[in-house]
Amino acid sequence: MxxxxxxxxxSKEFKVLNRREGLRGSFMDLFSRDYKIINAVNxxxxxxxxxxxxxxxxxxxxxxxxxxxxxxxxxxxxxxxxxxxxxxxxxxxxxxxxxxxxxxxxxxxxxxxxxxxxxxxxxxxxxxxxxxxxxxxxxxxxxxxxxxxxxxxxxxxxxxxxxxxxxxxxxxxxxxxxxxxxxxxxxxxxxxxxxxxxxxxxxxxxxxxxxxxxxxxxxxxxxxxxxxxxxxxxxxxxxxxxxxxxxIFGNYRTLKVRLGKTSEELNEEAIKKEVEDMELKLKEVYPKAQTLHVSDVDEWINILVNEDEVEMIDVLNFIQRQRKIYDVRLEEISTESVIRKIYEGGLE
Amino acid sequence: MQKRGLLFYFNIYRKILAQDLKSKMSYRADFIISTIGMIFTNISGFISFWIIFKNFPSIKGWGYYEMLFLYGFSLIALTPVQCFFDNNWNLRNHVYSGDFIKYCFRPINIFFYYMSEVFDIKGLGQFVFGSLVLGYAWNNINLGISITIIIKLIISLITASLFMIAIMNLAASTCFWLLNSGYIMVMVFRFKDYAKYPATIFNSGFKFIFTFIIPIAFIAYYPSLVFLRPDDIPVLTWLSPLIGILFFYISYLVWMKGAKSYSGTGS
The missing domain is CATH 3.40.50.300 (P-loop containing nucleotide triphosphate hydrolases)
Structure with a gap:
């Protein structure tokens, strides 16, 4: 091809004036030749x-x-x-x-x-x-x-x-x-x-x-x-x-569960509490699952699981034993999360 | 792919102009009000001129009709800059907002493309008014009509226009480098009001400035000497077509240099 x-x-460099603070500083900048080089692209x-x-x-x-x-x-x-x-x-x-x-x-x-x-x-x-x-x-x-x-x-x-x-x-x-x-x-x-x-x-x-x-x-x-x-x-x-x-980020998948039917059952506070609880319990039962992460999106609870650490089916089983599950979904790790991980330095 | 020659640019301009006029007509109220405004601007300009001359029948040997000649001449000479190069006034906004970048991606001359976007129809009224004034003065001074004098008139009008266009190009292009370039445009534009007076009425300092620094004396005074003082034409008048072309070309180069160095704002 x-x-x-x-x-x-x-590479692209920009020459920028080192600016000083305050009115006095601005005035001095008028005569300053104190530039610094910024590497916008390297x-x-x-x-x-x-x-x-x-x-x-x-x-x-x-x-x-x-x-x-x-x-x-x-x-x-x-x-x-x-x-x-x-x-x-x-x-x-x-x-x-x-x-x-x-x-x-x-x-x-x-x-x-x-x-x-x-x-x-x-x-x-x-x-x-x-x-x-x-x-x-x-x-x-x-x-x-x-x-x-x-x-x-x-x-x-x-x-x-x-x-x-x-x-x-x-x-x-x-x-x-x-x-x-x-x-x-x-x-x-x-x-x-x-x-x-x-x-x-x-x-x-x-x-x-x-x-x-x-x-x-x-x-x-x-x-x-x-x-x-x-x-x-x-x-x-x-x-x-x-x-x-x-x-690169391992075998990540997201398990989504819904633990209630009506909006009352799924009110924000209850879910927030559930999220904290669940993460603690899961990490207790599966000590190897260090990167496991629980969060909530709308009325769903999302559990990010690295399948190298723990089997997805085990996690699901565990939750089912604790609570009644009304709905389940399984998703690949989203591009959004991948990119966020990279921005946060996940590739280093 | 054809080469983009003069004909190509002429065609593009014609099409953009036709569309521009069409869309201007669609803002009917705007069109009518600005036309009325233009008429009043010209009339009031003329009245203040007239009042001055009712009180001082001549200034430094320049009589009423001769001054009227200068006045009409300068109005016509200022028409092209008003009609075709009015977008210079928006340049500063385009540059600061970052919108100017859109002109950088077209396969045609960026100066042409930018100027072609705005045609200010108000300039035409100025042209008609200027022609009437000039014709009236012409008749009263008894200049007569011959082919040579018409050719001379056309050449000197084109020359005078080139000066004004060049001045505005230079003033506008300062915004590529300066943050507060608005002042410069306004200041230079104000100076054009002096163009309609004979340069001899200013002291030698101003005369120098208006000839060599901000050459507005070339907009009406120097060219009009050909008609009004044919026995005593200074060298500068003869050279003015050349200087005008050169000056315009320089202003174009400066403008283009600014446009090329433009890199937009962050997004």
């Missing part, structure tokens, strides 16, 4: 193939935006090489822009006062899209989303969801090889989120577009990405399949 994106030992390398969807994750301030800005050509790296689609992004930005699409969650790139269709027509000319390609693309769009309702409304009158949808369509309109999506589902309701994920998935499959997705929503990751890259403090913590990372 062709490597469309390649980053080699890329020697990262990765390669991405044509057609991949890669989730680019990391806590706030980890260096995600900086990397994306370097990949889109807005920032020049301090050192290292970025080659994307055979070009160096920050050189000759106009030509590079022809082959990428960019969506920033809450910032629309469409003309505010115009209906989306008029924006699309201008973009068609701007990117010199052929009539036939344009028509094909519009046909593809309309097979996945309800275009008629969307296209004839001025962008300023759209809901956030409709706007994001139009922005994503606009980014794919010129059939770019790579699309950068920055928090595409931020602030959207559940239905809209899944609609947008479906759209991204379809476009990726039909056009074999490489997609770099940054997000804080693990739902996006679960729905779209097989591969994730996690960055924190400017360095890459993890770059591989999402399934593999789950196994």
């Amino acid at each position: 062709e490597k469309i994106i390649s980053l080699k030992n890329v 020697n990262i390398s990765m390669e991405i193939e044509q057609g991949e969807i890669v989730g680019y994750l990391g806590p706030n301030g980890a260096g995600k935006s900086t990397t994306i800005k370097m990949m889109t050509g807005v920032l020049e790296p301090t050192s290292g090489d970025i080659i994307i689609d055979g070009r160096i992004p920050y050189k000759d930005r106009n030509k590079y822009a022809q082959n990428i699409g960019v969506v920033f969650g809450q910032r629309t790139q469409l003309w505010w006062a115009l209906p989306a269709i008029e924006s699309f027509k201008i973009l068609k000319d701007m990117y010199q899209v052929k009539d036939k390609d344009y028509k094909d693309m519009m046909d593809l769009f309309s097979s996945t989303v309800d275009l008629d309702k969307l296209l004839h409304k001025p962008v300023r009158q759209m809901s956030l969801g409709q706007r994001t949808l139009s922005d994503i369509l606009a980014a794919f309109l010129h059939n770019p090889k790579i699309v950068f999506l920055d928090e595409p589902t931020i602030g959207l309701d559940v239905a809209m989120k899944s609609k947008i994920r479906e759209l991204i998935k379809t476009l990726n499959k039909e056009k074999n577009t490489t997609i770099i997705l940054t997000t804080h929503d693990m739902g996006d990751v679960d729905a779209l990405c097989r591969r994730i890259v996690i960055i924190d403090k400017g360095t890459i913590l993890y770059d591989n399949d999402i399934e593999k990372i789950k196994s």
